[in-house]
Amino acid sequence: MPELPEVETTRRGIRSALRGRRITGMVLREPRLRWPVDASLVTNLPGQQVRDVRRRAKYLLIELEHGTLIAHLGMSGSLRVLPLATPLLTHDHYDLVLDSGRCLRFNDPRRFGSLLWVTDDPEAHALLKDLGPEPLERDFHADYLARKARSRKVAIKQFLMDQRVVVGVGNIYASEALFRAGINPRRAAGRVTRPQFERLVQAVQAVLGEAIRQGGTTLRDYVNAEGTPGYFRQKLYVYERAGERCRQCGAAIRQVVQGQRSTYFCPRCQK
């Protein structure tokens, strides 16, 4: 699944090609995405100029003159900027045609991606309004986390992956950040100490920042804005390393299931 770093990499990749361009057409081949794509976009989008491409959590906000497209990559989606004449692939579901002779093309085999159109504040949309802060922005800090966690019994790993607490910390990044911060993923959020929260904020920002700098990550079927596959090149300390030796202390990495997701940790380094 494209994680926050892949979405941010996509944003950076498509923004330069879209910003200031005018949409001259929209081709909608498959409206049946996670939610049906509004067919009137085919007539309403042409003529509008792209003002900017922003991101909130894993949603890309393509700001046009009269509203905003909220695009999500779902489980397997990718957005690429291509010459208009580029032959179609199976699962190419829509194109936004630009006055540059290129198009923004969405491919998504599993069709869990989405494209929504809003004419008022996108941040007020039901999908976005209850989201927590962005992990790489200033309102995500140890004081905030400690306040949110007060007397919470939920495990810190699940707390960290709760989008109402902070957005975009997926399973890999939560496991890796907790390792770097030396926190046992099963510890109750309310029992994490203040120094641990400080280390955790730094660790979350470090793992996400590194992944963004490396141009996105993970998946086999992830393709970045230029059309080249992205691979997770970050050195993993615990994720998918069950039974292997901890790179720090040599103990065997353990795997447990929390909230139906696998968690990996070092029982010696993480308290």
Ligand SMILES: [Zn+2]
């Ligand atoms: Zn260890």
